[in-house]
Structure formats: C-alpha cells, structure tokens
Amino acid sequence: MKIMREVRKLLDSFNYAIEGIIYAVRTQRNMKIHMIAALLVLTACFFYDLSKIELLAITITISMVIMAELINTAIEFAVDATTNYYHPLVKVAKNVAAGGVLVTAINAIVVGYIIFWDKLKYINFILIMKVKSTSPHVIFIILAIVCITTLVAKAIFGEGTPLKGGMPSGHSAIAFSIATTIALITGQLAVVVLSYILAFIVAQSRVDSEVHSIIEVIAGGIFGILVTILLFRIFG
Numbered sequence: 001m002k003i004m005r006e007v008r009k010l011l012d013s014f015n016y017a018i019e020g021i022i023y024a025v026r027t028q029r030n031m032k033i034h035m036i037a038a039l040l041v042l043t044a045c046f047f048y049d050l051s052k053i054e055l056l057a058i059t060i061t062i063s064m065v066i067m068a069e070l071i072n073t074a075i076e077f078a079v080d081a082t083t084n085y086y087h088p089l090v091k092v093a094k095n096v097a098a099g100g101v102l103v104t105a106i107n108a109i110v111v112g113y114i115i116f117w118d119k120l121k122y123i124n125f126i127l128i129m130k131v132k133s134t135s136p137h138v139i140f141i142i143l144a145i146v147c148i149t150t151l152v153a154k155a156i157f158g159e160g161t162p163l164k165g166g167m168p169s170g171h172s173a174i175a176f177s178i179a180t181t182i183a184l185i186t187g188q189l190a191v192v193v194l195s196y197i198l199a200f201i202v203a204q205s206r207v208d209s210e211v212h213s214i215i216e217v218i219a220g221g222i223f224g225i226l227v228t229i230l231l232f233r234i235f236g
Contacts, residue, residue, distance in 0.1 A: 024073050029207075030101070031069050032214055038062045041112065054115050061104075061111045068104040072097040142231040146177040149227055150220070169212045172220030173227075175202035180228040 024031045041058060050058075075097040079090050150173045179195035186192070203221055206212040212220075 020074075021070065024070055028069065028073055029214055031066075031073070033218075034065050034069055034105075036218060037108075038066070044116065048116070050115070057111055058115065061108045065101070065104045065108050068101045072101050142228060143174075143177060143181065145231055146224055146227050147174060150174070150223065153223065167216050167219060168223050169203065169206055169217045169220030171206050172199070172203040172212070172217045173224035175199040175224070176221040177224035177228045180225050181232075184229075184232055 025035055041062065045055065045058065076094055079093055083090050147170075150168065150170045153168055176196070176199045179199035182195040183192040199221070203217045206217055207214055
C-alpha cells in the first residue's frame with residue numbers, strides 16, 4: 001500500500017506539472033508564440049541532416065526558452081497573489097523575470113542562425129538569383145495576387161472585414177509578403193532582418209490594438225511568406 005501511495009503521489013506530481021504547462025500555454029500570449037516557434041524549428045529538423053551536437057543545441061535552447069517563460073509566469077502570479085497594490089520592487093521583479101525570457105529568446109535566435117543559415121544558404125542563393133532576374137512588373141503582380149488571395153481566405157473563413165479582423169490577418173500577410181520580397185531581391189542579411197522586424201511590428205500592432213488574435217496574425221504572416229515564395233518560384 002505504501003508503494004502504491006508513493007506511485008500515486010509521483011503521478012500526481014507529473015499531472016500537476018503538465019497542468020501548469022497547459023495553463024501557461026492557454027493563458028499566456030508569449031508561451032503560445034514560443035510553442036509555435038518550437039514546432040516550426042523541430043519540423044525543420046526533419047528536412048536537414050543535423051548532427052547530434054546540433055540537435056542537442058536545439059533541444060536545450062527550446063527547453064531553456066520554455067522553462068524561462070514558465071518561471072516568468074510563476075513569478076508574475078506569485079507576486080500578484082501577494083501584492084494588491086503598486087510597489088516598485090514588484091515592477092523590478094517582473095521586469096527582471098521578463099528579461100530572463102528575453103535573454104533565452106535572443107540566444108535561441110543566435111543558435112538557429114548558426115545551425116540553419118549555412119544549410120539554407122545554397123537554396124537561398126539559387127532562389128535569389130532567379131528573383132533578381134525577374135521583371136519589376138512581376139513583383140507588383142505578385143503583391144497584388146497576395147492581396148487577392150488574402151481577401152479570398154477571409155471570405156472563406158467568413159470573419160471580419162477586408163481591412164479589419166478575421167482569419168488570416170491581411171496586414172500581417174501583406175507586411176510579411178513585402179518583407180519576403182525585399183529579402184529575396186536584396187539577399188543582404190541586414191536588409192532581410194530589418195524587413196522582417198518591420199513586418200513583425202506591423203503584426204504586433206494588430207494584436208496590441210485587439211483587431212486580431214495571435215493565431216490570426218501568425219497565420220497571416222505564414223500565408224504571406226509562403227504565397228510570395230511560391231509565386232516567385234513560378235514567375236521566376
């Protein structure tokens with residue numbers, strides 16, 4: 001009986017831990033973003049011949065980001081549960097915890113760049129050469145097609161209006177489509193990073209203004225990127 005009680009306690013501890021993770025994913029916006037990013041990176045691992053060291057680095061990096069977000073969430077709830085008024089030390093505690101998440105996120109970007117950039121370089125070079133030989137008129141046609149397909153997608157889901165709300169986010173789709181176009185035309189790392197930062201700011205503004213949900217914004221961004229790349233390959 002004692003062994004059974006210990007086993008039950010062990011199982012309960014696992015269940016509580018899993019419930020905590022599920023609650024964080026369900027209620028925390030940043031945790032949703034981290035989980036989606038982790039799924040995309042892990043999916044990309046299937047398409048590249050990664051070494052054991054590279055897989056280990058990716059696994060540790062993803063675990064660090066998720067763990068940091070979980071700790072940050074726990075600190076926020078613990079502080080809110082014990083303090084029902086503004087206190088400067090509470091602000092410091094939350095900011096420091098959020099800073100820890102930011103550090104792990106930046107580290108994840110660096111690790112991803114080191115591991116995947118060389119593997120994507122050859123494919124990107126071929127695609128960029130094709131795009132650079134594409135007529136400028138074709139670029140505007142591609143952007144027009146992205147706008148039209150976004151409107152069609154909104155009509156299919158039957159949510160929101162062409163310029164506000166609904167699945168997917170039109171602003172995000174167009175912003176990431178333009179960023180992808182700039183990235184393919186220039187091929188310069190600094191320009192690529194700045195283009196996607198601007199696209200991310202556009203997407204973030206749609207979430208902050210409560211016009212779109214995170215899922216709608218992410219769907220719009222992915223939709224814009226994929227359609228743009230597909231059309232460039234076809235017209236190129």
